[in-house]
Amino acid sequence: MNAATEIAEATHTLAVLVDDEPGVLARVIGLFSGRGYNIESLTVSSVDTAAHLSRITIVTTGTPQIIAQIKAQLGRLVPVHSVHDLTLEGPHLERELALIKIRNVGEHRIEALRIADMFRARAIDSTLESFVFELTGSPSKISAFVELMSALGAIEVSRTGVVAIARGSNLDMPVFSTLEVNRKKAKQPAGKKAQKKA
Amino acid sequence: MATPRTPNTRKPDAQMNGAAIILKALQDQGVEVVFGYPGGAVLPIYDEIFKSNRIRHILVRHEQAAVHAAEGYARSTGKVGCVLVTSGPGATNAVTGLTDALMDSIPIVCLTGQVPTHLIGNDAFQEADTTGITRPCTKHNYLVKDVTRLADTIHEAVYVAKTGRPGPVVVDLPKDILFAEGPYYAPNGNAHPSYKPQVKGDESAIERAVDLLAKAKRPIFYGGGGLINAGPKASKLYAELVRLTQAPTTLTLMGLGAYPSQDRQFLGMLGMHGTYEANLAMYNCDVMMNIGARFDDRVTGRISDFSPNSTKVHVDVDPSSINKNVVVDLPIIGDAATILEQMLKVWKAKGYKANAKPLEKWWAQIETWRERKCLAFTEDTSVIKPQHAIKRLYELTRDRDTYITTEVGQHQMWAAQYFGFEEPNRWMTSGGLGTMGYGLPAAMGVQIAHPEATVIDVAGEASYLMNIQELSTLAQYRLPVKSFIVNNQWMGMVRQWQELNHGGRYSESYSESLPDFIKVAEAFGGVGLRAETVDQLDDVIMEMLETDRFVLADIMVKKDENCFPMIPSGAAHYEMLLGPDDKAELETSENGMVLV
Numbered sequence: 001m002n003a004a005t006e007i008a009e010a011t012h013t014l015a016v017l018v019d020d021e022p023g024v025l026a027r028v029i030g031l032f033s034g035r036g037y038n039i040e041s042l043t044v045s046s047v048d049t050a051a052h053l054s055r056i057t058i059v060t061t062g063t064p065q066i067i068a069q070i071k072a073q074l075g076r077l078v079p080v081h082s083v084h085d086l087t088l089e090g091p092h093l094e095r096e097l098a099l100i101k102i103r104n105v106g107e108h109r110i111e112a113l114r115i116a117d118m119f120r121a122r123a124i125d126s127t128l129e130s131f132v133f134e135l136t137g138s139p140s141k142i143s144a145f146v147e148l149m150s151a152l153g154a155i156e157v158s159r160t161g162v163v164a165i166a167r168g169s170n171l172d173m174p175v176f177s178t179l180e181v182n183r184k185k186a187k188q189p190a191g192k193k194a195q196k197k198a
Numbered sequence: 199m200a201t202p203r204t205p206n207t208r209k210p211d212a213q214m215n216g217a218a219i220i221l222k223a224l225q226d227q228g229v230e231v232v233f234g235y236p237g238g239a240v241l242p243i244y245d246e247i248f249k250s251n252r253i254r255h256i257l258v259r260h261e262q263a264a265v266h267a268a269e270g271y272a273r274s275t276g277k278v279g280c281v282l283v284t285s286g287p288g289a290t291n292a293v294t295g296l297t298d299a300l301m302d303s304i305p306i307v308c309l310t311g312q313v314p315t316h317l318i319g320n321d322a323f324q325e326a327d328t329t330g331i332t333r334p335c336t337k338h339n340y341l342v343k344d345v346t347r348l349a350d351t352i353h354e355a356v357y358v359a360k361t362g363r364p365g366p367v368v369v370d371l372p373k374d375i376l377f378a379e380g381p382y383y384a385p386n387g388n389a390h391p392s393y394k395p396q397v398k399g400d401e402s403a404i405e406r407a408v409d410l411l412a413k414a415k416r417p418i419f420y421g422g423g424g425l426i427n428a429g430p431k432a433s434k435l436y437a438e439l440v441r442l443t444q445a446p447t448t449l450t451l452m453g454l455g456a457y458p459s460q461d462r463q464f465l466g467m468l469g470m471h472g473t474y475e476a477n478l479a480m481y482n483c484d485v486m487m488n489i490g491a492r493f494d495d496r497v498t499g500r501i502s503d504f505s506p507n508s509t510k511v512h513v514d515v516d517p518s519s520i521n522k523n524v525v526v527d528l529p530i531i532g533d534a535a536t537i538l539e540q541m542l543k544v545w546k547a548k549g550y551k552a553n554a555k556p557l558e559k560w561w562a563q564i565e566t567w568r569e570r571k572c573l574a575f576t577e578d579t580s581v582i583k584p585q586h587a588i589k590r591l592y593e594l595t596r597d598r599d600t601y602i603t604t605e606v607g608q609h610q611m612w613a614a615q616y617f618g619f620e621e622p623n624r625w626m627t628s629g630g631l632g633t634m635g636y637g638l639p640a641a642m643g644v645q646i647a648h649p650e651a652t653v654i655d656v657a658g659e660a661s662y663l664m665n666i667q668e669l670s671t672l673a674q675y676r677l678p679v680k681s682f683i684v685n686n687q688w689m690g691m692v693r694q695w696q697e698l699n700h701g702g703r704y705s706e707s708y709s710e711s712l713p714d715f716i717k718v719a720e721a722f723g724g725v726g727l728r729a730e731t732v733d734q735l736d737d738v739i740m741e742m743l744e745t746d747r748f749v750l751a752d753i754m755v756k757k758d759e760n761c762f763p764m765i766p767s768g769a770a771h772y773e774m775l776l777g778p779d780d781k782a783e784l785e786t787s788e789n790g791m792v793l794v
Contacts, residue, residue: 019392022341023329034334065521072518078338078358081392 007063012087019079020054041161048175094164103130104153210381217246217376223352233264237284239311242376259667263639265295270643278305285311286324296366297335301630305364314374328370337365345380362395363516399532408544414485415556417445423452424490432535433622444552448476452629459618469497471611474572481771488512490534493523503770572763584755588616599651605637605661608690608761613656635664645677659685669722672748719750728752767793
């Protein structure tokens with residue numbers, strides 16, 4: 001069976017733990033562009049400075065075969081520690097942060113505040129003719145808010161893209177916090193430690 | 199789970215400058231030969247080579263050739279090939295070789311010079327973003343910005359290049375790092391925090407694979423370059439398993455030599471220019487055992503009609519090869535040699551015997567395909583047929599210690615079809631990338647590794663011109679490489695496709711203004727020979743073989759001979775053209791036309 005083109009595409013959210021080193025993001029992005037995979041959103045940040053680890057969250061679409069291929073290709077990169085398909089592995093949370101600037105006056109200005117209140121968006125900057133709202137939530141909630149705001153004035157939008165994590169108590173992709181590294185160091189007998197230093 | 203990169207707490211073995219650290223690290227990794235070309239940014243390394251005499255340096259005439267030579271060296275020995283080039287143009291010239299090594303999974307470590315750290319990004323003289331340029335054409339690459347990390351980076355580069363699915367690794371070296379004093383650390387077992395290729399196959403999957411094999415009525419083994427990369431042991435184990443199961447085997451272009459060509463169970467190469475029996479056996483089999491091959495488009499033909507009724511087992515060291523082109527039923531990740539050993543163990547432990555009755559029927563069927571003699575060609579009494587030239591070359595070198603490299607095109611396919619290989623590491627060709635100009639430098643690398651052997655570059659005249667400057671390297675190191683130029687005065691494969699797919703409009707495919715290859719050979723200090731008629735051929739081959747200098751044998755062959763059998767682009771295995779007479783039936787589909 002090779003009717004890959006007839007099989008429906010689905011959106012998957014992937015969490016990728018990588019070495020925090022120069023070029024690692026370029027490797028991941030180059031892989032997607034070079035092999036023609038989609039990126040709907042990509043976020044990256046260092047999550048553990050002591051162990052030099054970054055976590056990349058990628059939202060991508062494809063047939064099951066393509067998604068499997070993307071995961072295998074990511075796993076093959078030398079600085080990649082692990083790849084988790086949050087969409088396949090069970091319930092997970094997805095959140096996005098957005099900053100929305102709206103410029104308007106009069107009634108529209110009041111309506112914007114009212115809607116912002118409903119969405120639990122906070123006004124974090126204001127002039128007499130503008131607001132900047134901060135909003136977190138699912139990508140669809142943010143899109144709905146942006147749509148409403150655009151009806152009330154000229155807007156500018158900055159969105160982070162999705163960050164995601166699995167629900168439940170499992171640590172699928174634990175990181176070695178500075179704290180933990182320190183704790184391990186403390187467990188070593190003093191003599192050994194001294195020897196090493198010498 | 200992630201493990202952090204442990205800070206280096208080892209005690210350095212010695213303090214030395216960066217250039218010396220590099221040479222010491224290469225030496226400790228067992229590197230004996232480096233193919234390279236000097237330039238400003240790598241002068242400190244060349245100075246160290248001059249002073250230390252630790253490593254043999256082979257001076258090529260173009261950086262692309264350095265990588266191909268290292269590929270030939272690597273593929274004929276199983277060792278890592280090492281390359282040293284300068285920054286900027288040195289690195290960009292190496293890109294074709296690196297891509298070639300990536301496509302064919304050849305272990306290469308390529309050291310590139312770089313402008314000093316403080317000048318990176320300033321568009322300095324001979325600066326190029328080497329790690330950026332080579333990111334998509336290497337297995338991994340490094341930019342060393344700290345001399346304390348230098349020794350471990352070189353160790354790691356060699357380790358990454360040769361383990362798992364082998365490939366090229368670039369280490370970019372800013373010039374100030376080469377001068378800086380730093381610690382040398384000896385190799386320490388190469389524990390890597392995130393790169394951990396799987397070697398052993400999953401036990402239960404292997405058991406299921408062996409059960410499938412034992413119950414198969416029409417099995418076939420389909421072996422690829424992974425068998426060669428897994429070392430000669432893999433080929434031995436492969437042959438043992440094939441013989442125990444009495445199943446037929448075919449090999450890909452990259453796998454030739456993994457199973458003895460003269461054996462009855464060998465059906466020849468498969469794919470676009472593979473044999474009729476191999477392709478039809480693939481189409482009709484019920485269990486396909488793919489060991490170390492990657493379902494390349496040259497092999498599968500039209501995917502929707504690729505072996506539609508078989509259960510497919512795919513053994514590969516690279517998880518990303520699984521289900522990439524063809525969806526398989528049973529993937530097994532791991533090293534080919536290890537998995538074959540595991541499979542043999544299970545086969546023997548379960549007391550399986552070859553499935554005699556159905557196999558007899560299967561072989562009877564295969565023999566009817568074989569009787570079509572798809573590689574037969576009409577001999578000519580005066581004009582040399584290219585197939586005949588390769589056949590005679592094979593027959594006249596059979597009792598020699600022979601290594602064959604090729605360029606890319608018709609001659610390459612004829613060499614794959616008519617030259618038989620009885621053991622691995624004897625056949626060096628550019629499979630995945632199809633790099634014209636590969637054969638001569640590759641042969642150079644092979645000859646460096648095997649000084650006493652007969653090394654022959656089976657070439658086309660057009661490909662040969664792409665790296666002909668390396669004749670100067672052959673002269674410098676007295677490498678008696680034999681170039682067997684199958685000269686039809688056309689870019690033969692281009693001409694063939696123009697004939698078959700583009701209405702015979704031979705746009706720019708004629709090899710215009712060819713040099714006199716005899717004079718070329720002589721100008722470089724070698725020997726030139728020419729055969730123009732069939733009765734001159736054997737004499738020229740024998741003289742070529744007996745000459746102890748490098749030889750260009752210019753074999754003038756029939757100009758418009760096409761390479762058959764052939765699966766037209768976008769067609770299925772059962773739609774093979776066996777010869778020129780089949781041409782009338784040929785109609786490359788519109789879908790096929792857009793494929794390469």
